[in-house]
Amino acid sequence: MKQYYEEVKMKQMKSSDTPSLSVERTRESQARSKTPYLVLSGHVKPGQTSDPKSGFAAAEKDLSRGLTSVTHAWFCIHSSPNPKSIHDAVASFNRIRHMHPPPSILHINKILGSIVKSKHYRTAISLFSQAEFKGFKPCLFTLNILINCYCHLGKMGFAFSLLGKIVKMGYQPHTITLTTLMKGLCINNQTEKSMEFHDEVIAKGFQLNEVSYGTLINGLCKAGKTRAAVQLLHKLKTQAVKPNVVMYTAIIDGFCKEGLVNEACDLFSEMVGLGISPNIVTYSSLICGFCSKGQWQETTRLLKEMASKDINPNVYTFNIMVDAFCKEGRFKEADAVFSKMMKYGKKPDVVTYSALMNGYCLSNNVKESKEIFNKMVRKGLTPDVWSYNILINGYCKIKMVDEALSLYKEMCQKNLVPITITYSYLTDGPGKSGTTSYVQNLVYEMHGSDHSPDIITYGILLDAFFKSQHLDDAITLCDEIVDRGVQPDVYMYSILIDGLCKGGKLNMARDFFNHLLIIGCQLGVYTFNIMVNGLCKEGLFDEAMTLLSKMEENGCMPDSVTFETLIRALLQKKEDDKARKLLSEMSARNLLRQ
DNA sequence: TTAGGGTTAG
Incomplete structure (x- = not known):
């Protein structure tokens, strides 16, 4: 494995993705304002990311995917003040960047907002970095937009460092700033941290509103913590922020997704009892719950009820x-x-x-499925990753692997980024001998093209190889990635360690993990948990416990997953006393939220 | 409409 991915390169990868949540009230802050403000201990400079896709070059690349220089120039001249597409927006941005006198930050924010609406988060960040370089000073709105971008890209370290910047610039973090960060933590599988952050901001006297709680409640539901969401909802009844239709709907949907339609109906009645009217989203969630259980009579009843209320x-x-x-x-x-x-x-x-x-x-009936796919294209709709995945899976199941691979190639050429399951369909199961290397070659072929694979593509591919038990191919891929100049990150190391553990190569995983620690790579709780899990699965409980101490020495606090993994392992070994001891420790650390 | 929340497909 390329001598552990070339030690020197890895040292650069000191993770900045771990959110820094230390919220302190400083004397200075109290002196300046009666309202406390947040001080972050983040060390990351936004806009100076080590991400290879960041920077202005990435925005230019995004542009080049869809625009020739001629059309680009056309857009620069004719773009409207209210851009409707990403191309319009980027062109408008480039145009106003060179205006004299420079445009107001409001104008910049409007364009960034429209870019973000089309989910081009990297582009928004890159463009703003360039504008800032030219001397534009961000306002609170701009920083909120950028925080949202980093959250959606999973870069919570950057998002929190922008919170620090807000404070440094003398702004007061707005409810929207805090809500965006809470949502960021939720969508990045850190609901516990989101709740902690909530507790901290409340303790510091910041105000949250209905949207903030709607965000938190939904985050909890999406993480499968529906009961905790109900608790939070009921707690609100005695507070200034009252439950509303969005909060109820999020939980109703959560219950329906768990198959608990009766609980969902009870909550629906409770909501109506409080005088909160259900809307189309509430009804759709309930209908989804009934449909997935085949309860068509209930669905019909709901449709009639909707009609009687004039809800279409x-x-x-x-x-x-x-x-x-x-x-x-x-x-x-x-x-x-x-x-x-x-x-x-x-x-x-x-x-x-x-x-x-x-x-x-x-x-x-894959033939009919393909017909529908073609019909959709004829209707002017653009198939997305899911549409391709459905067909790829369909062809793989009936062993028409060539058709599946051809669709895979087509989706990449259309700039659609495959997801793990795409590779799983292509490489997993019978009749796929040789497909792994074929897919690998297709990925390599894309190097240097507009669809050049990046660290995300490789991470997905590596994960899929491990999941489809192609361990040797996965290890070879690791070497290949480094050879091709792609800088692995902590996320990729985690995939590698997890894959090795689950593939029965614990020694290799452990050696690699220890090597990362020795060279000073800052591993987060996610990676530690993978190693703890790997050790527990092999019955090496004492070693796993040693790792628990080691992680704290490395400045990484164990979370509920760490403890749950260890406790589960102890219970399996019938070591109930030790499990109980750990459970108390978990409770003492306030990690028992549900 | 300058920034943040709930519903669909594997």
């Missing part, structure tokens, strides 16, 4: 029903919903077509 089904509602019918193989009914959808003036979208495609694939 929307595209989501129809898609939920199309999907449910398709999964039961009831294509006639699915078609009827499809027709009704159009009658209501709701245009079927990529999700509608994909639900149909998926249904036909499940019935092994």
Whole structure:
């Protein structure tokens, strides 16, 4: 493994992704304002990321994917003040960047906002870095937009360092700033930290509102902590911020996803009892719950109830029903919903077509699925990663691997980034001997093109290789990645260590992990947990406990996952006393939230 | 409409 990925390179990778949540009230802050403010101990400079895709070059690359220099110039001249596409927005930005006198920050924010709306987070960050270099000073709005971008890119360290910047610049973090950060933690699987952050900001006297709590409650539900979400909701009843339809709907949806439709209905009644009216989102969530259980009578009842309240089904509602019918193989009914959808003036979208495609694939009718795919394209819709995945999976299942690989190539050429499951379909299961290296070659072929694979692509591929038990291929891939000049990051090391542990190569995983520690690589709790889990699975409990101490020595605090892993291992070994001791410690550390 | 929340497809 390339001598542990070339030690020197790795030292540069000292992770900045671990959020720094230390919130302190300083004397200086109290002297300046009656309202406390936050001081962050983050050390990362936003805009100076080590991410190879960051920087202005990445934005230029994004642009070059869709624009020739001629069309680019055209946009620079003719772009509207309210850009409608990412191309318009980037062009507008470049245009105003060179204006004399320079435009107001408001103008910059408007454009950044529109770029973010189309989810081009990297582009927004890169463009602003360039503007800042030219002397533009961000305002609170700008920084909030950028925090949102970093959150969506999973770069919580950067997001929190911007909170520090807000304070440094003399701004007061807004409720929106704090809510965005809480959401960032939630969408990056750190709901515990989000709750801790919530506790801290409340303790410091900051105000949160309905949106903040809606965000937290939804985060908890999405993490499968629906009961905790209910507790939080009920706690709100005695507070200034009151429960609303969004909070109730998030939990109703959470219960439905867990198959607990009765609990969802109880909550629905509770909400109505409080005088909060359900809306189309609430009804769609409930309909989804009933549909997935095949309770069509209840679905019909809800549709009638909606009609009586003059609430019309929307595209989501129809898609939920199309999907449910398709999964039961009831294509006639699915078609009827499809027709009704159009009658209501709701245009079927990529999700509608994909639900149909998926249904036909499940019935092994891949030919019909492909027909629907083609029909969708003829209708002017652009298939996305899911649409391709459905077909790739369909072809793989009927052993038409060549067709699947050809679709894989097509999706990459269309600039769609495959996800782990794409590679799993292609490399997992029978009849795929040789496919692994073929996929690998396709990825390599993309080097130097507009679709050049990056660290994310390689991470996904590596994960898929491990999951499909292609250990040797995975190890070879690691070497190949370094040879191709891609700088592995802590996330990739985690995939590698996890894959080695699960593939029965614990010694190799442990050696690599220890090597990372020796050279001073700052590993986060996620990576430590992987190693703890690997050791526990092999019954090396004492070593796992030693690692628990070691992680704290390395400045990494164990979390609930660390303790749960150790406790589970102890219980399996019937070491109940030791498990109980650890449980107390977990409780003392306030890690028992649910 | 200068920044943040809930519903659909593997």
